[in-house]
Amino acid sequence: MSPRAQNTRRFLLLAVVAAIVGLVIGLLIGRFGIRSDNDDYRITGISETFVQDADPTISEEIMDNINSDNIRQYLRELTEYPHLAGTDADYKQAKDLQEFWRSVGLDETFITPYDVLLSYPETKDESKMNRIFVYDSAGQVVWKSALYEPILDPSENKSNVVPPFNAYSAPGDINSTDLVYVNYGRVEDYRWLAQNTDINITGKIVLARYGKIFRGDKARQAEIRGAKGIILYSDPEEYADDSENTDVYPHDWFLPESGTQRGSIYIGIGDPLTPGYPATETAYRLNESDPNTMLPKIPCHPIGYGVAKTLMSYMSGDQVPASWRGGLNITYRFGGPLKQSGWKIRIRISTTNTRRKTYNVFGVIRGSVEPDRYVLLGNHLDAWVFGAIDPSSGTAVMKEVSRVMGNLVRSKKWRPRRTIIFCGWGAEEYMLMGSTEWVEQYVKNLGNRAVAYLNMDMAIEGNYTLRIRATPMMQSVVYDATKKVLNPDNTDTQFKTVYDKWLHAFPNSDKSQPRILGLGTGSDHAAFIQRAGLPSIDFLYTYNWDKYRIASYPLYHSKYETFKAVDEFMDRGFKCHRASGQVWAEVARNLADSLVIPFKIQDYANKLRDGVEELDRNLGSLMRRNGIQTDLLYEATALFAAEVASFQKRVDTVDRKNPFAIRGINDQIMLMERAFIDPEGLPGRPLARHIVFAESSTDSYSSATFPGLVDGMFEI
Numbered sequence: 001m002s003p004r005a006q007n008t009r010r011f012l013l014l015a016v017v018a019a020i021v022g023l024v025i026g027l028l029i030g031r032f033g034i035r036s037d038n039d040d041y042r043i044t045g046i047s048e049t050f051v052q053d054a055d056p057t058i059s060e061e062i063m064d065n066i067n068s069d070n071i072r073q074y075l076r077e078l079t080e081y082p083h084l085a086g087t088d089a090d091y092k093q094a095k096d097l098q099e100f101w102r103s104v105g106l107d108e109t110f111i112t113p114y115d116v117l118l119s120y121p122e123t124k125d126e127s128k129m130n131r132i133f134v135y136d137s138a139g140q141v142v143w144k145s146a147l148y149e150p151i152l153d154p155s156e157n158k159s160n161v162v163p164p165f166n167a168y169s170a171p172g173d174i175n176s177t178d179l180v181y182v183n184y185g186r187v188e189d190y191r192w193l194a195q196n197t198d199i200n201i202t203g204k205i206v207l208a209r210y211g212k213i214f215r216g217d218k219a220r221q222a223e224i225r226g227a228k229g230i231i232l233y234s235d236p237e238e239y240a241d242d243s244e245n246t247d248v249y250p251h252d253w254f255l256p257e258s259g260t261q262r263g264s265i266y267i268g269i270g271d272p273l274t275p276g277y278p279a280t281e282t283a284y285r286l287n288e289s290d291p292n293t294m295l296p297k298i299p300c301h302p303i304g305y306g307v308a309k310t311l312m313s314y315m316s317g318d319q320v321p322a323s324w325r326g327g328l329n330i331t332y333r334f335g336g337p338l339k340q341s342g343w344k345i346r347i348r349i350s351t352t353n354t355r356r357k358t359y360n361v362f363g364v365i366r367g368s369v370e371p372d373r374y375v376l377l378g379n380h381l382d383a384w385v386f387g388a389i390d391p392s393s394g395t396a397v398m399k400e401v402s403r404v405m406g407n408l409v410r411s412k413k414w415r416p417r418r419t420i421i422f423c424g425w426g427a428e429e430y431m432l433m434g435s436t437e438w439v440e441q442y443v444k445n446l447g448n449r450a451v452a453y454l455n456m457d458m459a460i461e462g463n464y465t466l467r468i469r470a471t472p473m474m475q476s477v478v479y480d481a482t483k484k485v486l487n488p489d490n491t492d493t494q495f496k497t498v499y500d501k502w503l504h505a506f507p508n509s510d511k512s513q514p515r516i517l518g519l520g521t522g523s524d525h526a527a528f529i530q531r532a533g534l535p536s537i538d539f540l541y542t543y544n545w546d547k548y549r550i551a552s553y554p555l556y557h558s559k560y561e562t563f564k565a566v567d568e569f570m571d572r573g574f575k576c577h578r579a580s581g582q583v584w585a586e587v588a589r590n591l592a593d594s595l596v597i598p599f600k601i602q603d604y605a606n607k608l609r610d611g612v613e614e615l616d617r618n619l620g621s622l623m624r625r626n627g628i629q630t631d632l633l634y635e636a637t638a639l640f641a642a643e644v645a646s647f648q649k650r651v652d653t654v655d656r657k658n659p660f661a662i663r664g665i666n667d668q669i670m671l672m673e674r675a676f677i678d679p680e681g682l683p684g685r686p687l688a689r690h691i692v693f694a695e696s697s698t699d700s701y702s703s704a705t706f707p708g709l710v711d712g713m714f715e716i
């Protein structure tokens with residue numbers, strides 16, 4: 001044994017003795033240090049900071065410092081060039097954001113790449129580019145779709161504008177003598193066709209208008225019903241205030257006739273080749289032709305309403321009922337063989353799927369007392385083109401919120417109790433790639449440590465009121481925040497706060513509180529709620545839904561979603577961007593900084609009860625006719641409510657000077673939502689794991705309460 005080894009042994013011995021002495025002292029402190037007054041106990045010698053509640057002045061300081069001009073400037077920079085996922089511009093945006101976060105004083109920043117299957121159209125060879133044609137009986141082209149959206153304002157004159165396409169469309173060159181109009185392409189539309197007409201779409205090309213449901217579900221329904229291809233178009237009813245004669249971009253916020261909605265038609269979430277596990281470089285991958293990828297098998301292509309009108313003029317068949325008619329000044333027909341005999345319609349798609357890197361970027365403010373508890377704020381970075389609303393309005397606001405919080409941390413004025421993580425997601429537009437892969441990789445860490453995920457896809461899509469999608473536990477937190485934020489519309493003196501306006505615009509059924517919508521899988525919150533069971537919320541300022549009966553903000557996913565459109569028509573002065581940011585920041589601050597996590601679990605119990613009642617109202621008699629009893633559901637929700645009430649008593653009376661008691665209660669609050677995660681997933685949908693709130697299986701944008709039951713009944 002060398003002298004050095006002997007020294008080491010002596011040191012080890014000393015260390016063991018020291019440890020034992022330390023343990024004994026610790027036990028003695030534990031035995032005698034805990035005072036017992038009236039059976040109550042206190043731990044002495046614990047620093048006050050461990051049990052201090054949030055500094056009440058910080059909330060206002062953060063909100064006051066959020067500045068509209070900064071947000072406007074960030075948006076201008078972010079939308080200067082197209083930033084499609086998987087391109088150099090997309091990577092640059094992630095790097096720039098990382099640099100920004102360093103510069104505003106965040107403690108740590110990092111980038112995580114994933115290698116995912118993306119999809120791109122041919123852009124160079126015009127003879128291969130995606131296009132739809134109509135041929136006459138002599139084989140001459142009588143109509144074709146546009147290759148590009150024309151430049152309507154000089155600010156759009158940029159390179160790398162991807163032509164309109166539907167990502168993950170199957171490639172193909174197909175033709176048909178028949179074109180059939182299927183309204184929105186929903187299950188109920190096909191059912192109506194089958195019951196009221198003798199049109200059979202097998203082997204035909206169908207034409208569906210955008211709106212009502214997720215476009216991927218339209219393509220999927222067409223495919224499973226045997227259609228050979230599908231054309232999607234934006235009807236003025238949904239995108240131009242009901243008429244092709246409306247004032248449109250570049251003079252107003254409505255969609256011009258050439259405007260075309262891009263978008264993914266993949267119906268899963270995350271990388272199609274690595275379902276359920278992270279798309280790291282070395283991961284096992286499915287073969288693209290494996291049915292488990294759920295990739296579309298028929299060609300699908302989007303067009304604007306200008307050319308759609310001409311296409312419809314070639315259609316034959318009976319007139320459709322009123323509810324199937326849109327806003328074009330033309331007779332809407334069911335179709336069938338084209339009007340002129342011998343004419344044919346052809347779809348040529350050369351879109352290909354390809355593996356590319358996408359980048360998530362993170363910026364961290366480390367928590368002062370509980371650094372291992374995370375509050376996550378996320379927004380995606382990738383856009384179909386300029387993305388001035390989707391997602392860069394949200395990115396601009398995230399930059400401003402992180403700047404304000406970073407400055408407070410840097411100047412040592414504030415450090416949140418828990419860790420705050422800002423997340424910039426890659427390839428959301430392709431179907432939530434970056435966020436889903438990250439959750440798949442870190443689902444266990446997140447499950448054990450994350451308090452909440454707060455999503456902002458777009459800060460605004462209008463300037464009228466807030467709209468919130470969230471799990472029930474978020475309800476009281478977001479009500480509290482919105483009561484602190486002034487209504488950004490100062491001409492609207494009737495409503496003082498964001499809360500007041502929101503209550504007016506979206507009241508719940510008894511008009512006592514604003515209505516909170518369920519979370520679908522429309523944005524990056526999906527994996528957090530569905531896979532990890534994190535309480536989640538999605539913030540957005542929206543337009544007046546009673547005044548505008550449109551499917552979304554009209555320029556959605558078109559090239560015309562530009563800085564100009566936002567700056568001149570949608571949020572002049574950027575006040576609604578600011579209000580969105582203030583609500584987002586305040587919710588984050590409250591969750592990260594409060595001594596006791598401010599979720600109210602009673603709201604969950606109420607929501608479950610409402611959900612059961614609604615289910616009973618809608619489907620109760622059908623369920624009973626099929627031998628399914630609802631009594632057990634009522635019993636279970638009543639039991640849950642009773643447990644919640646007794647838990648709430650413990651929360652209200654917890655010893656606020658005891659950090660262990662606080663931590664225990666907080667962990668129970670934090671983990672509550674996880675109780676609804678079934679690791680096996682819903683019947684037939686192993687990756688949809690939340691048994692109370694999941695997306696509807698026929699429309700991924702919407703959400704159903706008790707999706708397992710609703711899906712089962714839908715089949716019946």
Ligand SMILES: *[C@@H]1O[C@H](CO)[C@@H](O)[C@H](O)[C@H]1NC(C)=O
Pocket residue numbers: 151154157
């Ligand atoms: C776009 O810009 C190029 C030069 O940068 C110019 O030649 C062209 O005329 C512009 N097109 C339009 C429609 O403004």
Ligand SMILES: *[C@@H]1O[C@H](CO)[C@@H](O)[C@H](O)[C@H]1NC(C)=O
Pocket residue numbers: 173174175176346
């Ligand atoms: C139409 O499609 C069929 C089957 O894909 C193909 O055999 C035929 O050549 C096509 N006809 C035209 C006119 O493109």
Ligand SMILES: *[C@@H]1O[C@H](CO)[C@@H](O)[C@H](O)[C@H]1NC(C)=O
Pocket residue numbers: 200201202203
């Ligand atoms: C539709 O047509 C296909 C093939 O032409 C046929 O197999 C199918 O049974 C038809 N469906 C109905 C409902 O008639």
Ligand SMILES: *[C@@H]1O[C@H](CO)[C@@H](O)[C@H](O)[C@H]1NC(C)=O
Pocket residue numbers: 287288289
């Ligand atoms: C994927 O499957 C197709 C069809 O089964 C096959 O031709 C191809 O070789 C497979 N590719 C790989 C990489 O295994």
Ligand SMILES: *[C@@H]1O[C@H](CO)[C@@H](O)[C@H](O)[C@H]1NC(C)=O
Pocket residue numbers: 245329
């Ligand atoms: C609709 O079209 C008809 C014929 O094409 C035309 O006479 C009429 O003025 C149009 N109506 C509107 C509101 O544009």
Ligand SMILES: *[C@@H]1O[C@H](CO)[C@@H](O)[C@H](O)[C@H]1NC(C)=O
Pocket residue numbers: 253462463543544568569570571572
């Ligand atoms: C608010 O949006 C509407 C369209 O919904 C637009 O007409 C109006 O000018 C906008 N107001 C501001 C201040 O941006």
Ligand SMILES: [Zn+2]
Pocket residue numbers: 380390391428457458523
């Ligand atoms: Zn988005």
